[in-house]
Amino acid sequence: MNCDGNTKTSDALEATFVGNVFKIFDHMPIGINFVDETGRIVRLNKAMLDYFGLTHEAEGKHISEIEPTSRLPVVLKTGKAETAHRHTFANGREAIVHRIPVIDNGKILGALGIILFGDLQEVYILAEKNKLLRDKLADYEQDKRIYKTKYHLADIIGVSPESKACKEQAQRIARSNSNVLILGESGVGKELFAHAIHDESARRTGPFIRVNCAAIPETLLESELFGYEEGAFTGAKKGGQPGKFELADGGTLFLDEVGDMPYIMQAKILRVLQEREFERLGGKTSVRINVRVIAATNADLEKLIESGAFRSDLFYRLNVLSLKIPPLRDRRDDIPKLVYHFLGVIYQENGLYATFSPECMTALTHYEWPGNIRELRNVVEKTALEAEGRVAQPVDIPQYIRRSIKIRKSRTHEEEGLVPLLQRIEAEEIRRAIELCGGNKIRAAEYLQIPKVRLYRKLKKFGIE
Numbered sequence: 348m349n350c351d352g353n354t355k356t357s358d359a360l361e362a363t364f365v366g367n368v369f370k371i372f373d374h375m376p377i378g379i380n381f382v383d384e385t386g387r388i389v390r391l392n393k394a395m396l397d398y399f400g401l402t403h404e405a406e407g408k409h410i411s412e413i414e415p416t417s418r419l420p421v422v423l424k425t426g427k428a429e430t431a432h433r434h435t436f437a438n439g440r441e442a443i444v445h446r447i448p449v450i451d452n453g454k455i456l457g458a459l460g461i462i463l464f465g466d467l468q469e470v471y472i473l474a475e476k477n478k479l480l481r482d483k484l485a486d487y488e489q490d491k492r493i494y495k496t497k498y499h500l501a502d503i504i505g506v507s508p509e510s511k512a513c514k515e516q517a518q519r520i521a522r523s524n525s526n527v528l529i530l531g532e533s534g535v536g537k538e539l540f541a542h543a544i545h546d547e548s549a550r551r552t553g554p555f556i557r558v559n560c561a562a563i564p565e566t567l568l569e570s571e572l573f574g575y576e577e578g579a580f581t582g583a584k585k586g587g588q589p590g591k592f593e594l595a596d597g598g599t600l601f602l603d604e605v606g607d608m609p610y611i612m613q614a615k616i617l618r619v620l621q622e623r624e625f626e627r628l629g630g631k632t633s634v635r636i637n638v639r640v641i642a643a644t645n646a647d648l649e650k651l652i653e654s655g656a657f658r659s660d661l662f663y664r665l666n667v668l669s670l671k672i673p674p675l676r677d678r679r680d681d682i683p684k685l686v687y688h689f690l691g692v693i694y695q696e697n698g699l700y701a702t703f704s705p706e707c708m709t710a711l712t713h714y715e716w717p718g719n720i721r722e723l724r725n726v727v728e729k730t731a732l733e734a735e736g737r738v739a740q741p742v743d744i745p746q747y748i749r750r751s752i753k754i755r756k757s758r759t760h761e762e763e764g765l766v767p768l769l770q771r772i773e774a775e776e777i778r779r780a781i782e783l784c785g786g787n788k789i790r791a792a793e794y795l796q797i798p799k800v801r802l803y804r805k806l807k808k809f810g811i812e
């Protein structure tokens with residue numbers, strides 16, 4: 348009796364539980380159909396009734412009576428779930444469905460039919476939306492990579508008073524919003540400073556767009572800078588294209604090699620700097636922008652103005668703030684620090700490890716560096732390669748540099764006589780080699796490519812200490 352009574356209670360509880368689950372089914376936005384182990388429909392939720400235009404009267408009937416294409420009878424036999432299958436119903440509608448057997452203790456109790464997407468079109472739309480989002484994200488990531496600064500002020504190596512002054516000046520410039528002109532020889536680090544100024548400024552979260560005015564053909568420069576509308580010229584992209592000024596909106600436009608800007612384009616740039624607006628090529632409406640311009644050049648703009656190649660009004664517009672970066676030969680204290688920095692970079696990039704002897708470093712500080720820091724990096728790399736894991740010596744430095752370190756007063760044999768002239772040159776070379784090698788005679792002999800004993804003999808002969 349007790350036992351029977353308990354069973355009844357638990358059956359009643361189960362029925363309540365199942366009833367509640369069915370109620371939950373009714374609130375779900377996907378069609379759900381539950382059949383028992385014989386294929387008889389136990390429950391159709393509201394979404395399923397709506398999908399097929401049925402009423403609860405269909406419950407109790409065999410699934411194949413209601414939907415002849417149903418594979419639930421198959422799933423009841425195999426006990427294997429079929430998930431995310433494409434299915435065409437008798438009414439011609441295509442859907443993505445799940446067919447899930449309900450198994451307890453190895454016994455098949457029934458099966459669930461679930462319509463995941465009632466219309467295949469929905470899936471295509473969703474996939475398309477997903478693709479659009481992914482493309483947008485990829486574009487955004489790429490833009491972020493392209494349009495952000497690569498260098499920060501801390502990346503600029505410089506311990507000399509001249510370099511420190513430049514960095515302080517760059518920080519002051521960054522606090523203002525005016526246009527900037529950066530001057531200096533080729534390879535002194537003008538672009539590095541342009542990045543750093545943007546990065547230190549209030550515009551740092553905006554784009555940093557670089558245009559190399561010397562690298563873009565004159566015919567393309569206008570569309571590159573100002574963009575164009577669809578149909579502006581043959582080959583113009585559908586929908587048009589924004590120019591660099593538009594891309595830099597809210598940020599900084601870096602006009603590198605501005606001295607090479609064609610004269611006709613200078614007037615157009617001047618107008619944008621004055622009006623803060625322009626029209627795209629083939630466009631009729633004005634585009635308003637908020638851009639800070641940083642320009643840089645290694646040309647002597649004042650000379651270009653004199654010769655009529657550069658507009659003075661543009662020069663004054665750009666030169667509101669200016670930064671002059673001294674050549675490397677005027678800040679030789681930076682050389683050892685830069686050499687160590689580049690040795691580190693070269694090791695990271697190529698796994699090439701090298702150290703430089705003090706003599707080698709001294710030799711490098713004696714050179715004039717017409718190509719400045721770009722040339723220095725190149726020479727450090729060549730020297731490190733030449734030394735091949737040894738401590739690099741002056742002899743490993745490229746020959747063109749070793750040669751040009753010579754400072755020799757040129758006199759002729761007519762003035763001096765051939766033998767004294769040759770002896771003087773020889774003595775000067777030996778002195779220079781010893782100086783370059785920090786007084787180390789063995790290294791100086793190696794540098795001069797003569798045996799050690801021969802060097803000692805010559806030192807005695809010329810009275811060199």
Ligand SMILES: Nc1ncnc2c1ncn2[C@@H]1O[C@H](COP(=O)(O)OP(=O)(O)OP(=O)(O)O)[C@@H](O)[C@H]1O
Pocket residue numbers: 502503504505531532533534535536537538539540603644645688720721724
């Ligand atoms: N102070 C520095 N610290 C570290 N690297 C530097 C420094 N200055 C310049 N460089 C490096 O030297 C190279 C040349 O620098 P950058 O391109 O900024 O010079 P530039 O003056 O703009 O040259 P150009 O006039 O030819 O355009 C770059 O590889 C840059 O990273």
